Amino acid sequence: EPEVTQTPSHQVTQMGQEVILRCVPISNHLYFYWYRQILGQKVEFLVSFYNNEISEKSEIFDDQFSVERPDGSNFTLKIRSTKLEDSAMYFCASSGPGTGGDSGANVLTFGAGSRLTVL
């Protein structure tokens, strides 16, 4: 069964450092997402990405965050200057193809997550 792959599985970094989390979505999917889950809290939407641009972003996704699909297979989340409160599990997801209704576009497949610890 196709799966979404995330690396690294766990990263420890110092506050203020840049972090890049990587994801390989399912190959024929067209929509890509990042979610995060702070320990003990809900899974929260960060950003969606389609056709090489951000479709929607949450208020969490401020100027410290950016996403990129550099080569047609990878999808990355960059945090420019990490803060303690960025410590969380970050989930990548993908969906599609299809549009509207009961289509694949609305069924997300998630990766196993990247745990980020900021010290």
Added chain:
Amino acid sequence: AQSVTQPDIHITVSEGASLELRCNYSYGATPYLFWYVQSPGQGLQLLLKYFSGDTLVQGIKGFEAEFKRSQSSFNLRKPSVHWSDAAEYFCAVGAVYQGGKLIFGQGTELSVKP
């Protein structure tokens, strides 16, 4: 405000017993509803989804869920729980115009007693 509530943080059931996990939502538009399961060290795996039509939906691993619009609920059920069902279960709601922006509940951790 859009929200999803899973009232039970932690549930323990005996193996072979039936299970019902509760999910209530508040959503302005016609919702799409999902249940995901997360085992330790694993990602979020889709158990089942409801978009429209028959309000009782079947999923993987013997799970089913019933959409009740009048109660704004989408409860997950399984007639006989197996030890391997121990995991965290998440209810989520979304809409097609929001393209993948799901709102998740807090999650319910399921423990299974032998």
